[in-house]
Amino acid sequence: MRKILMYRWKAYNYKDIKFTFEKLGYEVEEVYQDLLNYDVDEVFAEKLRGIIRESAYEFFFTVNYFPLISNVCEEMGLLYVCWSCDNPLISLYHKSVFNSVNRIFLFDLTNVEEFKGMGAEHIYHLPLAVDxxxxxxxxxxxxxxxxxxxxxxxxxxxxxxxxxxxxxxxxxxxxxxxxxxxxxxxxxxxxxxxxxxxxxxxxxxxxxxxxxxxxxxxxxxxxxxxxxxxxxxxxxxxxxxxxxxxxxxxxxxxxxxxxxxxxxxxxxxxxxxxxxxxxxxxxxxxxxxxxxxxxxxxxxxxxxxxxxxxxxxxxxxxxxxxxxxxxxxxxxxxxxxxxxxxxxxxxxxxxxxxxxxxxxxxxxxxxxxxxxxxxxxxxxxxxxxx
CATH class of the missing domain: 3.40.50.2000 (Glycogen Phosphorylase B;)
Known part of the structure; x- marks a missing residue:
């Protein structure tokens, strides 16, 4: 079975997304941690490195964008996929947005064009959804x-x-x-x-x-x-x-x-x-x-x-x-x-x-x-x- 890693937090649509990935045939492994800082938390970063080393994941998925996770995925060579439900994401305005492993999906087309104009690659427009x-x-x-x-x-x-x-x-x-x-x-x-x-x-x-x-x-x-x-x-x-x-x-x-x-x-x-x-x-x-x-x-x-x-x-x-x-x-x-x-x-x-x-x-x-x-x-x- 294909396996993905998901960061679980209090996003409203998190459960719908997790359920749908499972419906599509993915095994979803969750990781949870309260983040006081979106880009610097070495203890959590090391925890993620350990999890990624232990198993083969197709990609790491989050609702909204987390620079820390993007940087760990870049270091470990794992695709990082995110889909925004809030806008604009202040966390996106970060050097990590240029990481090659990123696949970023934003529901606001204005932001997609903005980041493409900044030179960020693999940024796509994806509207939201309902179950x-x-x-x-x-x-x-x-x-x-x-x-x-x-x-x-x-x-x-x-x-x-x-x-x-x-x-x-x-x-x-x-x-x-x-x-x-x-x-x-x-x-x-x-x-x-x-x-x-x-x-x-x-x-x-x-x-x-x-x-x-x-x-x-x-x-x-x-x-x-x-x-x-x-x-x-x-x-x-x-x-x-x-x-x-x-x-x-x-x-x-x-x-x-x-x-x-x-x-x-x-x-x-x-x-x-x-x-x-x-x-x-x-x-x-x-x-x-x-x-x-x-x-x-x-x-x-x-x-x-x-x-x-x-x-x-x-x-x-x-x-x-x-x-x-x-x-x-x-x-x-x-x-x-x-x-x-x-x-x-x-x-x-x-x-x-x-x-x-x-x-x-x-x-x-x-x-x-x-x-x-x-x-x-x-x-x-x-x-x-x-």
Whole structure:
């Protein structure tokens, strides 16, 4: 039997990927270790070298990219295969991205082109996936689906623990005003990211006085990347999500499933957090309208939440992303909006048109079942390795 090594961590889709590899005839051996540092941990590196010496593996697989693992595989001559579910991966901006053993699959085409432009080889575009068979089995064997019925629901973080709030009042008034204006402008732009253009060389030079850039010796990341992703990106996501939920709750029954602080969402029904495997699909199945609000850090790609909603047979309204028309049809598989006013009008329309809404949900489910399975995606990966 063909054998692969997988690094196990808390990626949402890890179990689906592992199960699918086994379904395709691979023996999967797992290795687990809490990583405090993605590129330097000599104890873990030596542990990996020992495991690789003891057996013959076709490749080492991870969800997302780990420089330490890439470097060990380069040293040991073992193919290193990864598939991203987050974007952008700060860990990818690292000298190890040029290792010859890498086979890197990214769901965001913008990042694929970026790294190809940097000279990295064996970088491929691979959209995300969903296991509709697992979800169908879950629904067939559940007797509590009525507990998860909602008019409108959103499942996800509100990112209130973002680093911008911690540093905001250390900034001079003019810099704080500049970033506030940037975030307000970005907040209602769908499928377009202006943050990079707003972080001009002059602004970045000034920002260096207030923002401490922490990175490893081999990191290729810079202040522009770190600040736009880990600081502004999360703060914009918080602003977008809170403003949408507050406005929708003025006219509709809105529920949120989250670990975040919802004290300001007075009219929104707080339903607590839900387990990704057993509960979240029931929310998607039971809600008339499921919202997807993509974090701006995902520049063009289709996030995992959309596949999860459609795979559960749910009706999805999402902000526009540049790659959506590559894989889906608007108002056939889901509905996308171009600004917040457009969202409010479409939510109102589809709540009052049950037949259309249910037809779109059914078409979306059938589309991902036929075209977006983990088996299809992993076969694409394996074919690239031949």
């Amino acid at each position: 509709t068979n697992r979800l169908d089995y879950l629904f067939t064997n559940s007797n509590d689906l009525d507990m998860y019925k909602n008019e409108i629901s959103f499942v996800g973080s509100l990112y209130e623990k973002n680093s911008y709030d911690k540093m905001e009042f250390t900034l001079p008034d003019y810099l704080r005003g500049y970033f506030e204006a940037t975030m307000e402008a970005q907040k209602d732009l769908q499928g377009v990211n202006i943050i990079d253009r707003m972080l001009t060389p002059e602004i970045l030079v000034e920002l260096e006085n207030y923002f401490e850039l922490e990175k490893s010796e081999d990191s290729l990341s810079d202040l522009n990347l770190i600040f736009s992703v880990t600081t502004l990106g999360f703060k914009i996501a918080e602003k977008q999500r809170r403003s949408i939920l507050i406005e929708l709750s003025k006219h509709h029954d809105v529920s949120i499933y989250t670990n975040s602080n919802v004290a300001d969402l007075i009219r929104v029904n707080y339903k607590g957090s839900v387990d990704y495997w057993g509960e979240m699909p029931k929310v998607f199945r039971g809600s008339k309208v499921n919202l997807n609000i993509t974090i701006p850090n995902i520049k063009s790609g289709v996030p995992l939440r959309i596949y999860d909603i459609l795979g559960a047979g749910g009706f999805c309204i999402t902000n526009f992303q540049a790659e959506l028309p590559m894989f889906f049809e608007n108002e056939k598989h889901m509905v996308w909006y171009y600004n917040q006013q457009d969202l409010y009008e479409k939510v109102d329309y589809y709540l009052h048109h049950d037949t259309e809404r249910n037809r779109i949900a059914r078409c979306g489910y059938e589309h991902v079942r036929e075209n977006c399975s983990y088996e299809m995606r992993l076969k694409e990966i394996i074919n690239k390795l031949l």
